[in-house]
Amino acid sequence: MIFIPAREPLSQAATFLSEAFATITPPEEAATQPEFAYADGPDQSQAVEPIFTVPSVFKASPSNMQTNASGGGSSAKRPPRIDRTILILGDGSDLDAFDKFRRELTRHSTNRFHTVIATYDQLEADHLPVIETDSIVIYPFFPFAYWDKNIEHDAYEGVYGNVDFYNKFRALWDGINSRLNAFYSGKRLHFINHPLRISVDRDKELTKATLSKAGIDVPAPIFTRSYTDILDLVNEAGKKLYLKVRYGSMGKGITYMEQGRWMTNFRFEHGQIVSMHADHGWTFIDITNNTDFLKELLTKDLVIEEAIECPVFDGQKFDLRFYVCFDDVLYIFPRTNDSGAVTTNISQGGQGRSSPFLKRLSPQIIRTAARVAVKATEVMGLEFAGVDIMISNDMKHAYVIELNAFPGFPRARRFNLSRRIIRSIENHVF
Numbered sequence: 001m002i003f004i005p006a007r008e009p010l011s012q013a014a015t016f017l018s019e020a021f022a023t024i025t026p027p028e029e030a031a032t033q034p035e036f037a038y039a040d041g042p043d044q045s046q047a048v049e050p051i052f053t054v055p056s057v058f059k060a061s062p063s064n065m066q067t068n069a070s071g072g073g074s075s076a077k078r079p080p081r082i083d084r085t086i087l088i089l090g091d092g093s094d095l096d097a098f099d100k101f102r103r104e105l106t107r108h109s110t111n112r113f114h115t116v117i118a119t120y121d122q123l124e125a126d127h128l129p130v131i132e133t134d135s136i137v138i139y140p141f142f143p144f145a146y147w148d149k150n151i152e153h154d155a156y157e158g159v160y161g162n163v164d165f166y167n168k169f170r171a172l173w174d175g176i177n178s179r180l181n182a183f184y185s186g187k188r189l190h191f192i193n194h195p196l197r198i199s200v201d202r203d204k205e206l207t208k209a210t211l212s213k214a215g216i217d218v219p220a221p222i223f224t225r226s227y228t229d230i231l232d233l234v235n236e237a238g239k240k241l242y243l244k245v246r247y248g249s250m251g252k253g254i255t256y257m258e259q260g261r262w263m264t265n266f267r268f269e270h271g272q273i274v275s276m277h278a279d280h281g282w283t284f285i286d287i288t289n290n291t292d293f294l295k296e297l298l299t300k301d302l303v304i305e306e307a308i309e310c311p312v313f314d315g316q317k318f319d320l321r322f323y324v325c326f327d328d329v330l331y332i333f334p335r336t337n338d339s340g341a342v343t344t345n346i347s348q349g350g351q352g353r354s355s356p357f358l359k360r361l362s363p364q365i366i367r368t369a370a371r372v373a374v375k376a377t378e379v380m381g382l383e384f385a386g387v388d389i390m391i392s393n394d395m396k397h398a399y400v401i402e403l404n405a406f407p408g409f410p411r412a413r414r415f416n417l418s419r420r421i422i423r424s425i426e427n428h429v430f
């Protein structure tokens with residue numbers, strides 16, 4: 001179990017991750033500079049599709065180049081022998097990423113790998129499919145059914161995003177790793193996100209500590225748990241602060257504070273912090289100057305950080321989600337919300353934007369942010385991630401706000417993420 005008390009300095013916290021991953025071979029470093037191309041199509045401000053295409057960014061895979069094993073220049077090539085299988089692992093309740101990827105994979109024709117689809121129920125029962133190839137590429141998706149039944153169920157104790165969420169999630173992935181290695185003993189297993197790395201992004205403190213140690217810009221952390229210190233920072237120093245649950249996601253469990261304005265999507269009833277027991281309904285309410293709420297909140301598992309002052313266009317604040325796979329940025333998805341909104345999360349009223357919005361940013365800052373996204377994914381030991389980045393007001397810095405091992409898949413109407421990931425798997429040298 002990895003547990004970092006919230007008061008520990010970032011540099012100390014980051015050493016835990018290095019120790020946890022010491023036995024896992026790190027991915028290769030990115031080698032070349034990115035080249036960008038805008039996606040065509042009209043502006044659809046309500047759409048959530050990706051809108052900024054980045055083909056083959058950062059490095060070319062050696063498997064993209066054809067070779068002749070015989071050394072001759074014109075001899076006929078033998079049909080390639082399929083020597084690996086891709087196993088995707090998910091559950092039927094995931095109607096987003098797993099379902100989209102499964103459907104695309106069944107339509108895809110390839111001579112690079114066999115395809116096997118399995119569920120977490122099969123894994124739990126030790127009834128996984130038999131695979132003949134020596135090499136297996138395993139792509140695990142989010143275990144929604146397990147999560148809803150065993151972690152974020154209706155009767156969970158404490159507030160949303162507490163350390164118990166994280167401990168159970170880590171234990172789940174430890175078990176998944178053991179079962180897969182036992183069932184496919186003797187096979188060469190490769191992962192699109194290793195089970196022993198996959199849960200770490202759920203710990204916001206550990207993630208940001210690790211990124212900061214690697215020289216990646218993250219929001220400035222605040223380690224105090226004194227409510228008077230927080231009040232002084234907000235009212236005297238003029239700081240704008242985010243107080244987030246340490247082990248949460250989807251914009252749930254967030255409190256924002258600036259002088260004269262406190263907002264939270266928790267509820268506070270009879271002196272107790274109350275969580276919504278669902279993914280929806282986490283609307284923000286005004287709780288300005290309620291020090292009883294603040295005192296109670298500071299007893300919970302939190303990350304406190306300074307807000308990033310970002311550019312505002314036409315009254316809209318924004319961030320950029322970078323989808324990274326094998327050191328390639330597949331595309332960039334801007335999300336906007338009113339300048340006074342607390343977050344840009346789609347679930348909190350944010351909107352997906354298309355390419356005309358991105359053209360307001362310089363190619364230089366987009367390239368900088370792309371390099372940061374790729375490096376952040378690499379530092380966290382992931383092969384695939386959604387990296388949320390906010391640009392500084394002076395357009396010179398790219399801050400990693402969140403990193404997600406299980407980012408949602410946008411609709412495929414304008415860009416097919418599943419297809420691009422499949423092509424990346426085909427061309428990657430494992």
